[in-house]
Amino acid sequence: MGPAVAGAAALALVLASCGTGEGVDAEGLEEAPDPTASADAGADGGAPAGTLVAALANTPDQFDPHQTTSQASFQVLENVYDTLVVPSAEDLSFEPSLATEWTTSEDGLEWVFTLREGVTFHDGSEFDAEDVAYSLNRIIDEELANAFRFATVESVEATGDLEVTITVSTPSPNLLANVGGFKGMAIVPSESADLDLATQAVGTGPFELVSTSAGGAELAAFDGYWGEGPSIEGVEYRYVGESAAALTGLENGDIDWTDNVPAQSIEQLSATEGVELGQTGGSDYYYMAFNQTQPPFDDVDVRRALAMAIDREAVTEAATFGAGTVNQTAIPSESFWASDYAPFEQDPDQAEQLLADAGAEGLEFSVMVPDSDEPAVASAQVVASQLAEVGVTMNVDTVETGVFLDRQGQGDFDAFSWAWVGNIDPFDFYHAQHLSDASSNFQGYSNPDVDELLTQAATETDQDARKDLYAQAEQGIVDDVSYLFYFNPDVVEAWSSSVSGYTARPDSAVNFETVTLTD
Numbered sequence: 001m002g003p004a005v006a007g008a009a010a011l012a013l014v015l016a017s018c019g020t021g022e023g024v025d026a027e028g029l030e031e032a033p034d035p036t037a038s039a040d041a042g043a044d045g046g047a048p049a050g051t052l053v054a055a056l057a058n059t060p061d062q063f064d065p066h067q068t069t070s071q072a073s074f075q076v077l078e079n080v081y082d083t084l085v086v087p088s089a090e091d092l093s094f095e096p097s098l099a100t101e102w103t104t105s106e107d108g109l110e111w112v113f114t115l116r117e118g119v120t121f122h123d124g125s126e127f128d129a130e131d132v133a134y135s136l137n138r139i140i141d142e143e144l145a146n147a148f149r150f151a152t153v154e155s156v157e158a159t160g161d162l163e164v165t166i167t168v169s170t171p172s173p174n175l176l177a178n179v180g181g182f183k184g185m186a187i188v189p190s191e192s193a194d195l196d197l198a199t200q201a202v203g204t205g206p207f208e209l210v211s212t213s214a215g216g217a218e219l220a221a222f223d224g225y226w227g228e229g230p231s232i233e234g235v236e237y238r239y240v241g242e243s244a245a246a247l248t249g250l251e252n253g254d255i256d257w258t259d260n261v262p263a264q265s266i267e268q269l270s271a272t273e274g275v276e277l278g279q280t281g282g283s284d285y286y287y288m289a290f291n292q293t294q295p296p297f298d299d300v301d302v303r304r305a306l307a308m309a310i311d312r313e314a315v316t317e318a319a320t321f322g323a324g325t326v327n328q329t330a331i332p333s334e335s336f337w338a339s340d341y342a343p344f345e346q347d348p349d350q351a352e353q354l355l356a357d358a359g360a361e362g363l364e365f366s367v368m369v370p371d372s373d374e375p376a377v378a379s380a381q382v383v384a385s386q387l388a389e390v391g392v393t394m395n396v397d398t399v400e401t402g403v404f405l406d407r408q409g410q411g412d413f414d415a416f417s418w419a420w421v422g423n424i425d426p427f428d429f430y431h432a433q434h435l436s437d438a439s440s441n442f443q444g445y446s447n448p449d450v451d452e453l454l455t456q457a458a459t460e461t462d463q464d465a466r467k468d469l470y471a472q473a474e475q476g477i478v479d480d481v482s483y484l485f486y487f488n489p490d491v492v493e494a495w496s497s498s499v500s501g502y503t504a505r506p507d508s509a510v511n512f513e514t515v516t517l518t519d
Helices: 069-075 131-140 175-180 243-252 263-270 302-311 312-320 348-357 374-388 401-410 424-433 449-460 463-479
Strands: 051-056 086-087 095-096 098-105 110-115 153-160 163-168 207-213 218-223 234-239 275-281 285-290 324-325 366-372 392-397 413-419 484-496
Touching: 051 069, 051 243, 069 234, 086 098, 086 175, 086 207, 086 449, 095 098, 095 243, 110 131, 131 163, 131 413, 163 175, 175 234, 175 424, 207 234, 207 312, 243 263, 263 275, 263 484, 275 392, 275 424, 285 302, 285 374, 302 348, 312 324, 312 374, 312 484, 366 374, 366 401, 374 392, 374 413, 424 463
Parallel strands: 051 234, 366 392, 366 413
Antiparallel strands: 086 095, 098 110, 110 163, 153 163, 207 218, 218 234, 275 484, 285 413, 285 484, 324 484
């Protein structure tokens, strides 16, 4: 998805990714007008039961799916919008959504999507191919947040009332992930140009956005939904940045679900009566990046020295309390695309020697970290103590998320640390962050060989050959310390025992469509 916010979230995912969801300032959000459709029917045609109260750790910046890169925004929008295809909850393989089927031409240059009949938007308008063409072309033409995903797309055209054809310049094996990997690729009405989508989300999903405020958002079940329909009346999102407050609310029944679960609370929660804990291996990653446009980080040996100075096991334990897996690359070991490349062992003596040879003895710098992300802050603090052992002073500069994003975009940092979230295809893990001219390459990394490998991998249709190309590119990225990777965190969420039908997903998507509530 991206940087947790834009640097995972993201996203990165960063988010950073996507980099773990861009939780940002909600200033400017207003009360949205009531949608035209009501919410008075459930999946069985009867009245949905109850409103689920969800406490988000971070605050959305806005609700335009094509503009935001905030994971917190997508945690709301996941329930409001649909995409052409959607990752399955089990293995993240792509399943039909607004598209019921698709075909690819023999040369791989034309993708034809057959669209679902009988779909309506929350404003009552009928869904058709023009809406898909408008939505994807809006991203491309206005160069919005995910325009980079369409680098090979030559055209998106409505070739029938319920048929869309996407023509690409070269084979694009990751096209399904690019059009359906997360709700940044949501389909909006073609007549939405006059709407303020930042506050007036109009989708085809199971819930419709009723209102927004600085403190939360309200969704209502959409009785015109094309699927089976939600079994609850709605969702009340509350933005609760303090984990203690979120967990107290969960335990006393004021909150039904939360993602604000510190790793140190996992053991306690797992033994708490009335609380269910969801934990699964995730596709996010945490990292630190150095500003390679300025000395001394323009010297690869300085970056390698720092990579040799740290103990990733200790970093991971401090940040995740066992709910994470050490990784010197971005892609988690469960993925088909994973490798076991791990060239750096902690070697303080070698690190000191490299720093001395580079003339960087007594190095002092600051690392910028979003104050809302506890694992990122904990990681930075441990790394700072480890670097001190090789004579390096790293000051941890915790800043509000909006400040982080602004300074990151301006290149106003020595180093920054966060996460990318919700990644699926290897394209999501590496392209936006490490291609020389990529949109989220804030660190200023440039390696022509890596550029060529990533470019080739993006169009390679043989899966094994594509995996090999990514493995080669990955080695260059790791060897050059474009990012200093730490670990892949587990996805950890908690909910009341009165909630059934919810699953914690490896892509961090929060979907309440199948949830039911009991007393």
